[in-house]
Amino acid sequence: MSQLTRRQQEIYAYLRDHADDFDHPPTHDELCRALGLASRGSLHKHVQALISAGLVEPMARGQRGIRLAASPVEPEAGIPFLGRIAAGRPIEAVPQPEYMQVPDELLGSKPCYVLQVCGDSMIEDGILDGDRVVIEQCDRADNGDIVVALVDGEAATLKRIEQTPGQVILHPANASMTAQRYLPDQVQIQGVLKGLLRKYP
Amino acid sequence: MSQLTRRQQEIYAYLRDHADDFDHPPTHDELCRALGLASRGSLHKHVQALISAGLVEPMARGQRGIRLAASPVEPEAGIPFLGRIAAGRPIEAVPQPEYMQVPDELLGSKPCYVLQVCGDSMIEDGILDGDRVVIEQCDRADNGDIVVALVDGEAATLKRIEQTPGQVILHPANASMTAQRYLPDQVQIQGVLKGLLRKYP
C-alpha cells in the first residue's frame, strides 16, 4: 500500500479518532481549524492523498464534508475479488467480495482489486480465459498500459490503451478482433493491470 | 559484504531495538538526536554502510525515513523461489532461496516451489518470459500436464508432456519449436505446473 506522508497519517488519525466529535462530517474549513491550518487548499491536497489511498470516501458530486471510507483496507484481509470482466459487458460482480491473498509484489501503491478474465480478447498478451488479474485503482494510464476501461458508462473491458488528443483506442491482443476507437469522453479508466494469477488444475 | 565497524553496529542495534518507538521511520535528523550526533552527514555515512550490508532498506526516490530491510519471509510463511528455468539448460539456482507469498489456491497438496520462466517456449499457452510458475513437487504426471522435466539428468525444461509406453514427448507451445522425443528413462519429472504469477510494471 502506498506510503502516507507524516502529515497525511496525522490527518487520517485525527479523522479516525474524532469522527464522533462531529454531528456531521467535518468540512474542509472545520478540519483546518481543528488541525491548525490556515488554508483549505493545503488540507485539500492531503485529503486527496487519503482518498487515493482508499482511506477517505471520494467526494460525490455536491457532497459536503469529509467522511472516512466505509471499509478501511485491512492488510490481513487481502485483496477483494470483485467479479468477472468480459469484453464489452459490465463487470459481473460477485454478490459479496471474497478476499484473496496476493503477493505484495503484484500490488501497486494504490488500492487494488482482483477480477477474473472472461474471454480470449487478450490471449496474445498471455492473458487467458479464467485468469485472475490484479488491478490497481487509477483513473489515468500511460499509453501501452493494459487497463480496465468503462465505455459509455456501462461496458467494461480489459484492453491495451492508446490515448491521443482526439481519441482513445482500445487494442485487444487477438488477431480476430479489431481495435475500438472512442472519443476521450466515452472512455473512463477504472484501473491498470498490475499482476496476473493463473491456476492450473 | 565488508565488516561493520563498531559504530555501525551500534547504529544498527539502535534501529533494531527502537523500531517500535517511532510511528514513522526515523529521519536522519531524528536519529542524530537520538544517537547524540550533531551532523546528518556523519550519520549518513554510517547508514550507507548499513545499506550496502543489506541491513537497511535502500532509499527509494524521494523516500523519507530510515527503515530496516524487510526481514525475509519465514520459510513456513511462503514458497521458496529457487531460480530460473530455461528450455534446455539446468535450472539456474539463486544462491539463497527467497520465500514468496503465494495464494493458497495456486498450491498443490504436495510441497511446492517457484521458478522464473526464461524464454518463449510456452508462449502460446500464455506463459511468457519472466513469468513465475508455481511447481508442485511430483515425479509423475498425466498426459497434457505442463511439467518441469529433467532430460538426461541435466537439462531442465518446462513443457507439456505426453507419455506413451515407448517414449516421452515434450511439447513446447511455440510454433517455431518442435516437440522433443525421448526414451522414458531419459526423462525425469520434477514437478507439475500448478500456478502462474506475472507482474506488470
Added chain:
DNA sequence: ACACAAAGAGAACCAAGGGAGAACATAGCA
C-alpha cells in the same frame, strides 16, 4: 613518530513536503 582508518562537524545543494492565499466553481438559500 608516522600512516591510516574511523568518526564527527558543518557547509552547501537539491528535491520533496507542506502551507498560504488567491481565484474559480458549484450548491443552497434568502
Added chain:
DNA sequence: TGCTATGTTCTCCCTTGGTTCTCTTTGTGT
C-alpha cells in the same frame, strides 16, 4: 438574483530531509 458556504485548482514560498563535499579529531598499529 445575489450572497454565502464549501470544494477545487492554482501558484508561490518556506521548511524539511537526503546527499555530497571538505575539514578536523581521535584511536590504533607499525
